[in-house]
Amino acid sequence: MQSRRRDEDFIPRLLITLFVILVDVIMLYPIINVISISLSSYTGYLENPIMLFPTDFSLSAYNQVFQYSLMLTGYGVTLFVTIFGTVLGVLLTILTAYPLSRKQFRGKGIFMGLILFTMFFSGVMIPSFLLVKSIGLLDTIWSLILPGCLSAYNVILVRNFFSSLPDSLIEAAEIDGANEPFILFRIVVPLSKPIISTILLFVAVGYWNSYFNAILYIRSRELWPLQLVLREIIMSATAMNQSTDGNLAEMGNAAVQPIMLQYASIVVAMVPILCIYPCLQKYFEKGIMMGAVKG
Amino acid sequence: MHPKAAKLSRSYWKKNFWLYLFLIPGMLYFLIFCYAPMYGVTIAFQEYSPVLGFFDSPWVGWKNFEYLFTSESFFNVFSNSLIISLLRLVWGFPAPILLVVLINEIRLQRFKKASQTILYLPHFILWVVLSGMIINLLSPSSGAINFLIELFGGEKHAFLQDPACFRTILVASDIWKEAGWGTIVYLAAISGIDSEMYEAARIDGAGMLQKIVFITIPNLVPTIVVLFILRLGSILRNGFEQIFMLYSPVVYDVADVFETYTYRMAMVEGRFSFATAIGLFQSVVGLILVFSTNKISQKIGGNGLG
Numbered sequence: 001m002q003s004r005r006r007d008e009d010f011i012p013r014l015l016i017t018l019f020v021i022l023v024d025v026i027m028l029y030p031i032i033n034v035i036s037i038s039l040s041s042y043t044g045y046l047e048n049p050i051m052l053f054p055t056d057f058s059l060s061a062y063n064q065v066f067q068y069s070l071m072l073t074g075y076g077v078t079l080f081v082t083i084f085g086t087v088l089g090v091l092l093t094i095l096t097a098y099p100l101s102r103k104q105f106r107g108k109g110i111f112m113g114l115i116l117f118t119m120f121f122s123g124v125m126i127p128s129f130l131l132v133k134s135i136g137l138l139d140t141i142w143s144l145i146l147p148g149c150l151s152a153y154n155v156i157l158v159r160n161f162f163s164s165l166p167d168s169l170i171e172a173a174e175i176d177g178a179n180e181p182f183i184l185f186r187i188v189v190p191l192s193k194p195i196i197s198t199i200l201l202f203v204a205v206g207y208w209n210s211y212f213n214a215i216l217y218i219r220s221r222e223l224w225p226l227q228l229v230l231r232e233i234i235m236s237a238t239a240m241n242q243s244t245d246g247n248l249a250e251m252g253n254a255a256v257q258p259i260m261l262q263y264a265s266i267v268v269a270m271v272p273i274l275c276i277y278p279c280l281q282k283y284f285e286k287g288i289m290m291g292a293v294k295g
Numbered sequence: 296m297h298p299k300a301a302k303l304s305r306s307y308w309k310k311n312f313w314l315y316l317f318l319i320p321g322m323l324y325f326l327i328f329c330y331a332p333m334y335g336v337t338i339a340f341q342e343y344s345p346v347l348g349f350f351d352s353p354w355v356g357w358k359n360f361e362y363l364f365t366s367e368s369f370f371n372v373f374s375n376s377l378i379i380s381l382l383r384l385v386w387g388f389p390a391p392i393l394l395v396v397l398i399n400e401i402r403l404q405r406f407k408k409a410s411q412t413i414l415y416l417p418h419f420i421l422w423v424v425l426s427g428m429i430i431n432l433l434s435p436s437s438g439a440i441n442f443l444i445e446l447f448g449g450e451k452h453a454f455l456q457d458p459a460c461f462r463t464i465l466v467a468s469d470i471w472k473e474a475g476w477g478t479i480v481y482l483a484a485i486s487g488i489d490s491e492m493y494e495a496a497r498i499d500g501a502g503m504l505q506k507i508v509f510i511t512i513p514n515l516v517p518t519i520v521v522l523f524i525l526r527l528g529s530i531l532r533n534g535f536e537q538i539f540m541l542y543s544p545v546v547y548d549v550a551d552v553f554e555t556y557t558y559r560m561a562m563v564e565g566r567f568s569f570a571t572a573i574g575l576f577q578s579v580v581g582l583i584l585v586f587s588t589n590k591i592s593q594k595i596g597g598n599g600l601g
Contacts, residue, residue: 009503016397017406023394024413027475031416033439034428049439096321099314106307111318118329120582124574125557126567127335130349131328150324180313209421211536216562227423231540234427238434259437266427273419278412289483 035271038062038263045260061264064256071265073222074229081144081225082207089149089203090196097155098184101162102170119152125216132217143217144225148210154199157290161195162188198287201280208273230269237262339572345565352568359572368556376531376552382466383533384526390470391477392519396511398478399485400503414475426540429468430455455541458549465537465550484518485511520592528585531577553577 029052036054037045044056065071099105100112128147137143165188173183189196211227218224224232237258339359341352363369394414401407417425432438433454441451454460488510496506535554542550553573561570 012503013400013402016400020397020401020406020410023475024410027413027417027471030428030432030471031420034431046437049437049442092321092324095317099318102311102314104307105311105314111322114322114330115325118325120585121333121578124332124336124571124578126561126571126574127332127338128328129561130335130338130567131331134349135327146324147328150321150328152325155321180311180317184317205419211421211423227421230421230423230427234423234430238430259431262427262431266424270420270424274416277416277419281412281415284415285479285482288479289486 031270031274034263035267038260038267042257042260045263060256061260062268064261065264065268068233068261068265070221070224070229070232071226071268074224074226077141077144077223078208078226081141081210082204085145085149085207086200086204088145089154089207090200092150093154093158093199093203094184094189094196096150097158097162098188100155100159103167115152115155129216138217139219139223141223144210144213144223145207147213148206149203154203158192158195158199161192165191194286195290197283198290201283202287226269230265233265234262336571336575338568339575341568343568343571345567355568359569360576362569363572363576368551371548372551372553372556373531375549376533379462379465379533379538379550379552380530382462383469384530386466387470387474388523388526390474391481392515394474395478395481395485395515396507399511400507411475411478414478416475417472418476420472422536422540425468425472426537429464429541433464456543456545458546461542461546461550464541468541469537480522481515481518484515488514524585524588524592527588528581530584531580 032052033050036051037049038061039054039057039059040051041056041058041060044054044058048055096115100108132138132143132147137146169187169191170183173187178186214225214228218228335349338349338352340354340356342355342358343349343352398407398410401410433440435441435451435453440454445451454464492510493506496510501509531553533552533554535558538550538552539555539558542555557570557573560566560573
């Protein structure tokens with residue numbers, strides 16, 4: 001009986017395995033394809049655009065990409081915004097969540113209400129734009145950092161975690177005469193590493209991915225984050241491919257085809273994050289599951 | 296005030312002033328970056344002029360909305376937003392559920408882990424990057440797809456410029472990017488299933504398919520309901536980046552959605568009040584949808600956002 005059952009399940013299990021392998025291939029193939037093309041010569045690419053391995057290996061596109069000054073400043077801006085914004089965002093989240101987690105804190109309901117309400121009504125573009133303009137942040141790096149550095153959702157997630165810590169710890173510290181900053185940063189924060197590392201990751205990914213703020217608020221090219229630089233490279237390469245009179249003169253001679261530059265810059269923007277991500281995978285899983293359980 | 300109460304309150308402030316101090320920057324943030332723009336929404340009822348500014352621009356009542364609801368492009372944008380979003384719902388929403396159920400059946404732990412890593416990977420590719428990949432992949436002059444079509448004797452085709460293909464490209468690329476990532480939300484529900492249930496079902500003679508239908512999927516239902524409600528609340532939202540980076544005037548008829556239309560109205564044509572009216576309309580519809588679907592689902596099954 002047992003073995004017959006196993007046989008019954010063998011075919012569906014095999015089909016599921018094959019299907020998952022197929023999905024894996026669909027997910028991986030375009031990424032590998034782009035990397036291989038970026039490492040090939042233009043003629044190699046034209047002969048075989050569906051390649052899985054580089055044909056006619058060449059690094060000339062990368063040489064060009066790294067000479068393009070905007071690519072470097074773009075990386076710099078994105079890194080700065082991501083690192084600084086994450087530190088600021090996480091610090092603000094902790095500071096805001098902590099008082100709301102304390103039982104004796106009066107006014108908790110009002111503050112929580114004010115914070116929760118922002119979750120339901122947000123994201124109207126023009127008033128935000130006019131605000132950023134009127135407080136003088138337009139076309140500064142702060143316009144990429146400040147709007148969006150604190151989210152109601154994260155505050156509530158962290159507050160819930162803080163509330164779940166045993167009260168006796170805080171009471172004991174208070175009896176010993178510890179003040180609130182000491183309690184928060186020496187006792188509560190070290191005990192809340194799981195939730196803080198989760199928030200940290202999500203805030204960082206948010207900054208790394210953010211595009212709309214830059215397109216709305218940034219005018220000067222030297223403040224362009226990586227995304228805007230890439231967008232220009234992709235757009236001009238596409239236009240140039242169609243008409244051949246593009247404005248990529250800055251990127252050097254015509255020895256390297258614009259489309260190859262495009263492939264190389266796509267890889268330069270994509271690969272670092274794809275290398276870091278698998279190391280962080282379990283934190284992402286934990287984080288989303290935490291949100292799913294409590295949120 | 297009773298002297299004892301006053302003393303208590305003074306000691307309360309003395310003890311807790313740090314807490315209020317901690318709260319100041321965060322509340323300032325919400326006030327400036329969330330509540331000020333909420334008030335700024337009133338420019339939807341003005342004829343905003345950058346020269347006059349927010350406080351001196353003339354009030355025009357519902358004029359912007361009247362114009363919005365009678366303009367032809369509104370109906371195009373409205374139906375595009377709805378159709379593209381519904382297509383995403385129909386094709387994209389079940390994708391992570393299907394994936395998570397299938398992956399749950401894989402016994403080989405190493406293969407399971409590796410597959411999960413691969414499935415999450417596309418989520419980390421920026422839309423700028425992905426749109427570049429799509430443009431190249433579908434390029435009529437050198438793209439891989441047209442290369443294959445030609446190899447098999449077909450005609451080259453400019454897919455991104457073809458209104459008949461554009462929405463399919465949107466939905467497919469969205470699924471490619473987000474389906475794997477979307478499985479994570481369901482992992483909590485799956486890991487919460489008692490393995491004894493599977494064991495009992497096995498003893499009762501249930502096959503794999505029966506276990507999926509009668510154990511795995513029912514356990515996913517609460518999560519599915521919550522996500523579905525949230526999805527309905529954003530049924531008029533399609534996001535900006537994906538469409539903005541892939542569309543072109545040739546496909547505006549099938550691709551122009553609220554986000555892209557608002558952006559062009561405001562940033563290209565400078566019609567701030569009109570653009571805000573569109574945004575406000577979109578937000579209000581979203582709010583109504585979230586609350587009503589939540590109410591309905593609470594009435595039906597007791598599952599809701601709580």
